[in-house]
Amino acid sequence: MSSFFITARYRPFVVFLFLLAGSVNSLWAQRFPTTSVDRRAPVKPATSQSDTALLDVSKSLAEQMLPFDRIYQLALEHSPAVRFEDAMVDGKVANLQVTKVLILQGVSPFFTYASGNQAYLNSGTVSSDFVQLANGHRYGVNIQLALSEVVGRRHRLSQMRSELKAANARRDLIRVELQRDLNRSYQATMTAHRLLGIRIRDAQTALIAFRIAEVEMQQGKISSVAFASVSNVLAIAQSNVEKERGDFLTYLYDMVALTGVPLAALVASR
Secondary structure (H helix, E strand, C coil): CHHHHHHHHCHHHHHHHHHHHHHHHHHHHHHCCCCCCCCCCCCCCHHHCCCCCCCCCCCCHHHHECCHHHHHHHHHHHCHHHHHHHHHHHHHHHHHHHHHHHHHHHEEEEEEEECCCCCEEECCCCCCCCEEECCEEEEEEEECCCHHHHHHHHHHHHHHHHHHHHHHHHHHHHHHHHHHHHHHHHHHHHHHHHHHHHHHHHHHHHHHHHHHHHHHHHCCCCCHHHHHHHHHHHHHHHHHHHHHHHHHHHHHHHHHHHHCCCHHHHECCC
16 A cells, blocks of 8 residues: 555656656667668768759759750750840841832733723824724833932832841840849859869758767767757758758759750750
């Protein structure tokens, strides 16, 4: 009876001890499994996963994507800016062709046909005037040209040719700017990818140190201040990973926007 009273009296404390022991054993089993070190899977944080479904952050990006020259050729074919300038040049060519034949708007051929009695008509007042049939068929060309069209035709054609040259020069300028912007985006993407790999490895090391410090704090080997310092290092490392990932994806999709093709078209075939 006495032992039952003591057990009942200290039962909450005993239950707390059992729970604490179970949590410590579980934590120890998770942090330090009994399998051999060689067969144990390496510890990897969530930040080591691929950033996209097509690119692997653990491999060299230059080997996964097309070379820059090929990417630039795709941009020349599909870039919205280049296609707009191509359309402008085509429009200027069409305007020049239309201006060349605009003078013909004053020239109109005609054809008439009449049937009936073969009556004669005298178109003049003397016998030497031309006499024609009132019926049958007649055809010819009617020409009416404005003086401004005849005088200003050469200047209008010169203006159209100048506009066409300007459109071609602007298209060349857009291509140069596209190559410059695409090269900057390509190099920035490669650099951001390498920095992201460095940050991920740093975060992996910080995570391992955090897990060890967590167990040591449970065992009373380190103080809470030391554990907080290790936790802060892990938080900084993870924050750096997310920042580098954001920069990498920003540069990557800037390059996708410049080329005008989906990301799958920029990935080298395996």
